[in-house]
Amino acid sequence: MSTAVHLEGITKRFPGVVANDEVDLEVEEGSVHALLGENGAGKTTLMNVLYGLYQPEGGTVHLHGEPREFDTPRDAIDAGIGMIHQHFMLVDTLTTAENIVLGHEPRKWFGLAMDREQAERDVRDLSERYGFDVDPTARVEDVSVGVQQRVEILKALYGGADVLILDEPTAVLTPQEVEDLFEVFEELAAEDKTIIFITHKLGEAMEAADDITVLRDGKNVGTVDADGTSREELAELMVGREVLLEADKDPVEMGDVGLEVSNLRVTDNRGVEQVSGVNISAREGEVFGIAGVDGNGQSELVEAITGLTTPDEGSVAFEGRDVTDLSRRERIDAGLAYVPEDRQERGLVMEFDLVENGLLGSQHTSEFADGGRIDWGHTRNHAEDIIEEYDVRPPNADAEAESLSGGNQQKFVVGREFARDPEVVVASHPTRGVDVGSIEFIHERILDLRRAGKTILLVSSKLDEVQQLSDRLGVMHEGEIVDVVDPERVTEEELGLLMAGEIPEDAPSIADAPGGER
């Protein structure tokens, strides 16, 4: 096999940072290559150099053995490179076929009209050739995200690309769609297309790639064969030290019931019932996990517990005290900490600096504001404590929240919430978009809270996360908790069935009593 892409000594600087420091990368033709690294390791920058969006300060790009210089993406596209960004470049109001041929429309009548039949035929042929299921006449806004991604891939192929770059392609997909995407990779590689995909997920790199290149702090720290490596080796390459992938969960003495949810029903603002009679009884010192495919009522359940929405029926109690009719603020006062699933929408005010963001939720307490005046000195110290303890980067309390990367925003939100000294913690996707090193750190903090006898409700779509951290695991499907299982004994297959709403015969169910007895 020959080399499709060869980057040699690529250096790219931005004011104050070296994003790529003499990076070498070699990608075989017809192979799937994963570019693995933590957030901010320089993966996307490197690919933007290859795609002609950035001009490197040093180094050479070779394509199929020839040194090339790409001043604009146009040059790269003409040379057969296609890039699929995280945010799709599609026109919602046009059909999939119209999007795919955009800019290269087949014409008829002396170029006067677009030949739609031809376009649809071309797209159908291309789609069938790679085993894609794309309807050329469907409007993009009417098809699923997974199909939109395939439309993006087809668009690149239609434009003549033989090297495809995908930036975090799985971030927006469901587990099933991820599987489909990896099959697509195989089909494409079999047709001699070269695929480079960016990811920060170890498992995906190992599953889908032939070779894996790990970037850390802008440097290539190693290229490994996907079959000859281990998760531990990759994690160590990424982070630069040994990483505990399995959180250490020691036995903890459980106390009284800390969070009691009884027969909760929630209807969303479109009038659809999203939570249909959920019962949860979690004890102090227990992590109660909720697993499920996103959109099966987890968000609404969390909103009802935290006071963001009013349930139609049922009750919520913290430490035996009914809080169903209490407001958000009263619930915080009653000992609630909440890590919201969307940090930018609900966790932070993006235009505020970290000092102000650290105050949110506590602005009325006597600790921070006596007699209505905010004690800014104390507030600043508080924010700086969070920044230090949670290793938020850059360590600058005056930085605006929006200037931080997603992972660092998340660390700050988690730090603020856990610093409340709560009794009940509701953590919704606490490690979404966070890199491996920080995931480990956040997991340890959650286990610290568990050790301290707090009651923790953990909602996550990452199965390994809920399985590792939870003492009991409830699986939600269409607004109901289908079953509560022992996370240590349940298999991924059984969880998969439960998430689809079926109860497998020998699932390790636990009745609603902690301790594992039926």
Place this chain on the structure above:
Amino acid sequence: MSYAEPSRKRRWLAGLAALVVAALAAVELFFPASPVGEIVAIIDANYVRSVLRLTVPIAFAALGGIFAEKSGVINIGLEGLLIISAFTSIAVAGVISGGTPSQFQLWIGFWVAVLASVLFALLFAVICIEFKADQIIAGLAVWLIALGLAPFASKVIWGQVNSPPVATLNNFDLLVVEANPPVVMMLISVPAAWYALNRTSFGRWIEASGENPKALDTVGVDVRKVRYAGVLLSGFFSGLGGAGLALGRVGQFIGGGATMVNGRGWIGITAYLFGNYNPLGAFGASFLFASLDALQIRLQQLGYNIPSELIGIIPYVTVVVVLAFVGHTRIPAAAGDHYESGEE
């Protein structure tokens, strides 16, 4: 799912309108002496012809607005472009002929007026696309400048804000009907615009430029060029509308008050919103608004005194009702946003 319903509502409304027309026709047929019958009796071929002439400036402004806004540049200066071209057509025809222009000289005035409108639109495009000015403010400026400049130039040429009567373009025989040239141009332009938007590559580019310009940029089509084309087309169509109003119907320039254009550019905007950026729908709405205007004139001739101001607000009320209750006029996602190639 949310898209099927409004279109069904629209169809339902169209059906209702057809029913009302049928009922009115029945009243006219069986009770010709009743007031309703009398009113309906005015609707004859002559009435339709006069409505079509009244539709010309509205529909052309609407067509122009569609091209500009679908490409991502909201052009609310259409009213100004109509004023510029209406004035220029009369001024050029009047000045080159010394007062009584021939048909040929009228046509020179017509096309110079279209050119003037295109140049004005080019100025607007440069301000919005190159200098990234706020499109709404720039559009208002186009209107306000035209509103001041045209009467002023009129005073310089004729010593007053109104020109003396000049002449109108002759009708010509088209098969069996006597055709008014601007009306014929309009009836050709509407389906042509629809075809261009829905069946050509250029139409896809216009759509992409207003919905997701970055998608267009990354496949190698220059978004700036597409947007220039959209705005220049709005100048071209508005030019046809303004010159068509002045030379096709009125025969002079009236510069007092809101000028002879009198809000028709604004009504053009409501017409294309009403028509959901579809040239055919926009034409239908323009025709509807113009027919209300013509009806009011006829009713006054019949002695029914309905204040013209009330009729005048009907388009605006209608568009508010349509936008609020019928819903789903889909405004292009990137309309009003500046686009810089290579932005991350």
